[in-house]
Amino acid sequence: MAEKASPSSNSISLKTVDGKIFKVSPAIANQMLTIQPLIKDSDSSTIISLPDVAAFHLTKIIEYLEGKPAAAPSAVDAFEAQFVKDLSPEELKGLLIAVGYLKVNGLVDLMANTVAKLIENKSxxxxxxxxxxxxxxxxxxxxxxxxxxxxxxxxxxxx
Amino acid sequence: MERDMGNLQDRLSDLPDLVLLNIMKFMNAKHVVQTTVLSKRWKNLWKSSPNLTFDSSDFLWVPVFNNFVSWVLSCRDNSVSIHNLEFRRKGCIGPKILDEIMTYAASHDVQQLTIVVNLVLKQDFVLPSCICNCPSLKFLKLYFWFPYAFASHIKLPTSFNLPTLESLHIKHVTFSTKENGSVEPFSSCSMLNTLVMDHCYLLDATKVIHISNSRLTNLTIRSFRGDGIAYEISLSTPNLSVITIKGLPDHKFSSMRNLPDLEKVKIEVSWYENFPPNHLVLISWLQVFAKVKILTLSWSTIKTLNVLLSEFKNLCAISRGEQMQLQH
Known part of the structure; x- marks a missing residue:
């Protein structure tokens, strides 16, 4: 899963299935529980490959982790409502898989809840x-x- | 990206059961059971769901709802414990189905239980002891509603024995008195940090309810003047930081000396034109909370105090205390 890259800062490099490399801070990467053990063993030159995650989905996941308000449940609710508002069913499916694979804090339940609401009254x-x-x-x-x-x-x- | 999207459907159909059960967590039981007809894989999947939300508003006929609930409990996989069970019902309900749900939940290691119902009683309903002594329970919400026919009560035990309970919300219930005449229902709940008492009553002779919980940080009390006997609330809660009081002032608090961490007090007095609040109780609250850091008074609370001040016919000026932060 991990390969070597040119050394840089202490950010973590994540490579999506469509070949894009994202640099994220350890604080962000640590909220993706699946890659947590890899972060501990990695140095700044390590690139972690994510076979189940496309660039679009990783962009959304990082947007969520960076943008989520720290306190006040009402602010979190408003942020999450905005986050899922414009997702198409196709995008939702992809995110459901990506988030489930990475086990992203908070997003696992948000995606499950959004899918539940989408299918609840459908045929x-x-x-x-x-x-x-x-x-x-x-x-x-x-x-x-x-x-x-x-x-x-x-x-x-x-x- | 193209390759990724191409097999999206394949990978969706390969989603692990745990992901699908997590989606079911957010659906009402009726919709969860409907997934049974999707395919052979899904046929029995719902039976392993650790979460059940029963809501009568999903049903056209309430008797059908009752039968549905019993049917689901008898069909689901008995070996799977219950994480969260919610039962919400509009319309009237007898105690039988409530007993059935609570007994099932307690015998399946329930962690979170929510009951919101309108209970119609011919005699007192005593909360089943399996729920009052449930070792797995972390969250318990019992919101009853029934017209003011106080001939019968929904009785809580003299003491809850819930060692892992963190959050307790109760409404329209009556506390039982111990043999020695005291009421101290929560002292065995050593993990309790949030307590909401909404319209709670004491039996005739008792005048004081003792709340002694070392971990309690958040207490909410709501009352309506005239619903039952006014009593005194005695707090022995060294870590209490927030008290919220709503409704019409009725119950006084004993001295607040043993509340070193009390940070916020919020008072929201209800305002009814034809039902004046008990000013004496309201003023007694302000006296016992005098040392709090942040005092929040709702607009109707200020209005209530203002009415009281209007009795001072010759008053020219009122000055505001420096420590007081007013919000509404």
Whole structure:
């Protein structure tokens, strides 16, 4: 995962899957729990490769970690609402994977919450498409499954 | 980037169960159970969710909601403990389903339990002992609401035995009196740091509630004059830093000498044109909190004090104390 680069300051170099290198402070990098152990063993010349993270996603993650207010829950809520406001479903999917892979403090739950709110009132087809789920039920099996869980479909309009 | 985006769908469908269960954490139980029809992988996934949020507003018919709750509890994977359970219900509820939920939660190592319901009672409801003695509980919110039919009570035990509880929020409940006549319900909760008492009552003869918690830092009390007997609140809480008092002044505080760390006091008196607040209690608060560093008085609190001052028919001037910071 780690390779050598030219020595510079004590910033950490992160290389995304599309080949971009980002330099971040140890304080920022340490909030990505997956790479924490690599930071301890690395010197300034180390480049840490992130196979599941594209440049766009790392940019957003750094934007979140640098911009999140330190105190006042109401300020954090406002910042987080703004952060997710303009994300398209596609961007959300990519971030969900990247954040889950890096285990980013705070963002794991924010992404999960945003996805939950997005899919909560959507049709079964929408949710399948969102998660890339292939329906491996036969029509009879699916009907039976619905029947068994009829409580949860009380008042739901079928699409 | 292109290569990355190309297999996005594949990687989404490979998301570990833990990530999917974390998404379910933020969904109401009804929507969580609906994921069962997505595919064979998802069919039983919801049964392992450690978080359950039951909200009756997701249901057109309240009786269906009751059956849904019982059904979910009987279907889910019994070996998975409960991290967070929330039960919110509009409309009236009997004690039976509440008992069922609390018993299930306590027997599954619940850490956070929220109950917000309108309980209709024919007789007193005693909080199940499994919840009052639950060793895993860290957060407990019991918000009851029922019309002012005080013939019956929602009774708390003489003492909570909750060794890991950090945050307790209670509303419309009645404290039980110990054999020696005292009320000291929280002293065994050694980790308690936040306590919210909203419309809490004492039984007839008792006049004092003792709150003795060495870790308590944040205390909120809300009362309405006339709901039950006025009592005195005696604090033995050396680390208390913030007190918030809301509603109509009713309960006095005993001396504040043993509160060395008290930093902030917020008073928000409710204002009702036809229901004048008890000025004597309000003034007694200002007296006992005299040494606090920051005193915040809501606009209606100042208005209340102003009404009192209007009794001084010949008054020409009022000067403001230097230590006082007024906010609203």
């Amino acid at each position: 079964v087809e929408y949710v399948r498409k969102f998660f890339g789920v292939v329906n491996d039920f036969t029509p009879a099996e699916e009907a039976k499954c619905r029947q068994e869980h009829a409580w949860a479909f009380d008042g739901v309009d079928e699409d």
